[in-house]
Amino acid sequence: MAKIELLNITKRFGKFTALDNVNLEIKDNEFFVLFGPAGAGKTTLLNTVAGLVMPEEGLVKFNGEIMNKVDPSHRNVAMVFENYALYPNLTVYENIASPLRSPLYKKDDATIDKEVHRVAKILRIDHLVERLPSQLSNGQKQRVAIGRALVRNPNVFLMDEPIAHLDAKLRHHMRSELKEMQSSFNSTVIYVTHDFLEAVSLGDRIAIINEGKIVQVGTREEVYYTPCNEFVATLVGEPEINLVDGRLVVDNGKYYVEVMQKGYLMPLPENSGIIKKLVDSGITEYHLGFRPNNVKYTFQKQDGLLRGTVYSFESIGNKAVLIAKIGDQFLRMIAPNDLQVKLDQDVYVELPISKATFFNAQTTQFIGTSDEAAIYRLVQEQLSKGVQ
Template sequence: MAHIALEGISKSFGKVQALRNIDLTVRDREFFVLFGPAGAGKTTILKTVAGIEFPDAGLVRFDDEVVNLVEPALRNVSMVFENYALYPHMTVYDNIASPMRSPLYRKDEAVIKQEVQKVADMMGIGSLLERLPSQLSNGQRQRTALGRCLVRSPRVFLMDEPLAHLDAKLRHLMRTELKSMQAEFDTTTIYVTHDYTEAMSLSDRVAIINLGEIVQIGSSDEIYYTPRNEFVAKLVGEPEINLVDVDLVSREGTLCAVFAGTDRCLPVNDDVAGVLSHSTIPKWRMGIRGLNVGYCFTEEENCVEGSVYNLEPIGNKAILTIKVGESLFQAVAPNDLRAELDSPIYLKLDMNNALFFNGETGDFVVRHNQAELVRGR
């Protein structure tokens, strides 16, 4: 249990600047997710908290105490490493027992036995305790590493992609398990992932990291509904958000979004129009998620004509790609949808869920119902 703060952390490896001036506060007992693409600096942040990487500048605080000069062992943190970092010459049992045999956190062998068995059963590796790591599959190794982390009760759990190597079904299961464990352990957790579903489902709050900088910190709703910029919008959600250049035109008193290659007017909600009409931004881009892209095969009001570009079934749903003018839209469709390629189709956009970005900087500007969606978070 601890409240952790990073203040102005910078770190470079040779010429590569891994972290630039990171400011971050993790509240006590919070499940905090660091989310970003590969090489963004997520692991480096985690290792800085653990004390196994030293920041070039900045302070690390645990409960307001500066721990920059405290040895990793004395910080009382527990970490899952992405490459498992299991001790190759020890059995699964000894690996999990290792933290409880060290001089700092020593426990009786009887207690160790009980605890190891408990954690191993929780991880579903209870029958593998006598094996060496080399005799395990990657998923089993990962669960062993997770077990070694969870067997202690540290001030903070640090988890570096602990589910990345599990198969899809098991990952889903463990995600649920982790979530309930978090509630039970009542310990601060910092969790690194590049999988947005994990980030969204597990987190109390998410920090989006890119190129060593924090792009946005917020609840999963905030991240999903009001992404700070196009980068965040693209990172979250499957299929990737559709981004299209639009012109804002006033027609018969209502503000319309018109995109390239069409003359169809898509009326903008009043609250959004209020913000947009007062803005001086010259170029706009509209983002709309696949879930909010409807389609029909006959012309209706406010529909835009396009053609079927691609239809890709992915199991429980299909991704329908529609070409309108020069732009492509991805929509979520039922799996049994049948559509001829290049056949005409009509696009129906849910303007209530359209996001408006500054077309030059990519920064988020406004969406419908903004205050209500992220209220109270």
């Protein structure tokens, strides 16, 4: 078990900067997720914690002790890889037992047998211990790889996209398994993923990384409801958030936002506090974010709604994504998967200004939300209920 600190970590490969002045603090016993697109620096950061990569600048600390010059084998970390990395000639039992037979962590046979069966039972593979890896499914192989990490009590578990190669149904099952196993880890976990659902379902906190820099660190609710910029807003959420151009308009002392079509004005909530933030920002051009599940639509002509045409309709299981084209912009909305709809037919859309997220059009940085009090209450309610 360890509290991990990364202080001003910079790592370069030739002229390419993989990690750029990274600062992170990971709490003891925390399930911490590194989330970002491919090539963002997630694996490099994980390898830096493990000692497989040495940074040019910065410090790696475990429980306040500097680890930069400590060999990987003496850092007491356990790694789970994307490609399982099992010994093909050893049984499941021997694969799980292998860390306890190493010269550094060598245990007696009775302890090894006890620990292997304990871990196998947790992972529900106790009936497979005599099989070879070639006789296992991919999901079972991944459990063996996790079991090999769980069999001893390391300072930290490092998991590098451990379920990325599994099919969709098995990934969903393994997410549930990993969530259930968190209480069994009894250790700090750093989990790398590029999958939004994995990040929000598993992480106590999430660090979003892009181009070697930490963009935002927070709970799943914080990064979803109050993203620090447009990059985070588009990364966190499925389907992706809608971003539309907006302009602040003042008429007879009342504040409006003009969006999508010229003359389409939406009144800003007077008591929300967002008006002051928009005025104080010193600009009048914004990007407004609307989550697809908040956008309403109808196929009946109604005054006061935005008129567009159906661009696409994609069924994704128990729901569908309806995309409307309005002018030269597209809006994503959630619809029933049995909705009868034709391409290019007229659709009328209502944007909920009360749930809008405002970004600076020039810098893409977060400014605020239309109803911050409601968002705060919602975040607190979800945190108290443990809603994912």
